[in-house]
Amino acid sequence: MKKRAIVDRPLLIITIILCIVGGILVFSASWPTAVLKFENGYYFILLHLRSLALGFFCLFVGMNIPYKKYKKYAIPLMIIGIILNLMLFTSYGSDSLGSTRWLKIRYLPRFMPSDVLKITSIIFMASICSSLGKNIRKFRNFILIVIFVGVSVGVVLIRDMGSAMVIAIALGSIILAAGIKFRYVLILLMFGSAGLYYTMTPYRLERIAGFLDPFGEGNDSYQLMNSLYALAMGGITGVGLGKGVQKFSYIPHVYNDFIFAVIGEEFGLIGASCLVVLFFLFIWRGYLIAFNSKDRFGKYLALGFATLIGVQAFIHIMVNIGLAPVTGITLPFISFGGTSLMVTLYATGIILNISKENSRSIK
Numbered sequence: 001m002k003k004r005a006i007v008d009r010p011l012l013i014i015t016i017i018l019c020i021v022g023g024i025l026v027f028s029a030s031w032p033t034a035v036l037k038f039e040n041g042y043y044f045i046l047l048h049l050r051s052l053a054l055g056f057f058c059l060f061v062g063m064n065i066p067y068k069k070y071k072k073y074a075i076p077l078m079i080i081g082i083i084l085n086l087m088l089f090t091s092y093g094s095d096s097l098g099s100t101r102w103l104k105i106r107y108l109p110r111f112m113p114s115d116v117l118k119i120t121s122i123i124f125m126a127s128i129c130s131s132l133g134k135n136i137r138k139f140r141n142f143i144l145i146v147i148f149v150g151v152s153v154g155v156v157l158i159r160d161m162g163s164a165m166v167i168a169i170a171l172g173s174i175i176l177a178a179g180i181k182f183r184y185v186l187i188l189l190m191f192g193s194a195g196l197y198y199t200m201t202p203y204r205l206e207r208i209a210g211f212l213d214p215f216g217e218g219n220d221s222y223q224l225m226n227s228l229y230a231l232a233m234g235g236i237t238g239v240g241l242g243k244g245v246q247k248f249s250y251i252p253h254v255y256n257d258f259i260f261a262v263i264g265e266e267f268g269l270i271g272a273s274c275l276v277v278l279f280f281l282f283i284w285r286g287y288l289i290a291f292n293s294k295d296r297f298g299k300y301l302a303l304g305f306a307t308l309i310g311v312q313a314f315i316h317i318m319v320n321i322g323l324a325p326v327t328g329i330t331l332p333f334i335s336f337g338g339t340s341l342m343v344t345l346y347a348t349g350i351i352l353n354i355s356k357e358n359s360r361s362i363k
Helices: 009-038 043-064 074-089 113-137 139-157 161-178 182-198 202-212 219-234 259-292 296-320 339-360
Strands: 093-096 099-103
Touching: 009 043, 009 259, 009 339, 043 339, 074 093, 074 099, 074 113, 074 139, 113 139, 113 161, 113 296, 113 339, 139 161, 139 182, 161 182, 161 296, 219 259, 219 296, 259 296, 259 339, 296 339
Parallel strands: none
Antiparallel strands: 093 099
16 A cells, blocks of 8 residues: 655754754854955855755755666766766866865866765665675675775775765665675775775874874864864853854864864853754664665665764764864764755755655555
8 A cells, every 4th residue: 555755754854953053053153254254254154055055956856866766877876976086186186275175177166076976885885785685795795895895985085084984984884784794894894994004194194193182283283172172161051152262263164174163162062962962863763764664775875874974973073072083074964065065965865765765655
């Protein structure tokens, strides 16, 4: 028996709340920089609202394209994702703060190709694992997965370690859910550790040093130190919306990489905790949709995207509270928008489409 498809309303409501909170925080966090650089306090919030509008369009598209269609195009989508990331090594790569993570192609706005690969790699991995079924436990199929994970993570790792880690964990969640042998997981971890070691540049070592000594003299120490100051100043209830001081040039790019520090300063422990709870609820609904899916491809897609968004959120939070080195990872739905916001909302739309399919059947 069939019934009208309905999206998972709790997940949709959580997403909308997070986006509203994000808009408020971006406005508060970016105002000083916008006034200083552009003499217009609304500069960044207007750009963010434009990205948010495009993001909700992406959410709508993701909600209404039947997710099973992605399986048919998994290979070409993956090839596009890899090619875009390889283009970073050409003249199309755009440098920002000493790191080439952006592509600048004529007639297109600047974007991060690693964000595109987050979507395409999860689609491709879900396609592989759903097609293999129990055969994923065979060694020859494990080799296939090693090659795919190595390529997906490797092309990003060279330029963007933070995004590479997020992609690796999201793909790992799909592999584990598919039933791969545990000893194969250990082998993957060994390969991953070797990859991290051989791509450890002086710039990345400086970030680790800043994490180990947050009150040192380096730039990364400076960012982390002021982030911790912001959290300490916020106390339990915060200093009030718009009244934080660490955003006044004390924390560079506070509206991107350190926006959680603004939450902690202006809304205190209570506000920051509420935001963490919202992300936990988002992950819970995403996993619930995954486990309720009767289709393996849908199950792995929802699981991968929920993990992707959740891991990115908690790595960002860990960086802001001094539990991880600076990664440059934004806070999903909250940080100043762009490619990341649109990709996150598109991924959420796909999860919601899977929930629609789950709702069609009644026991």
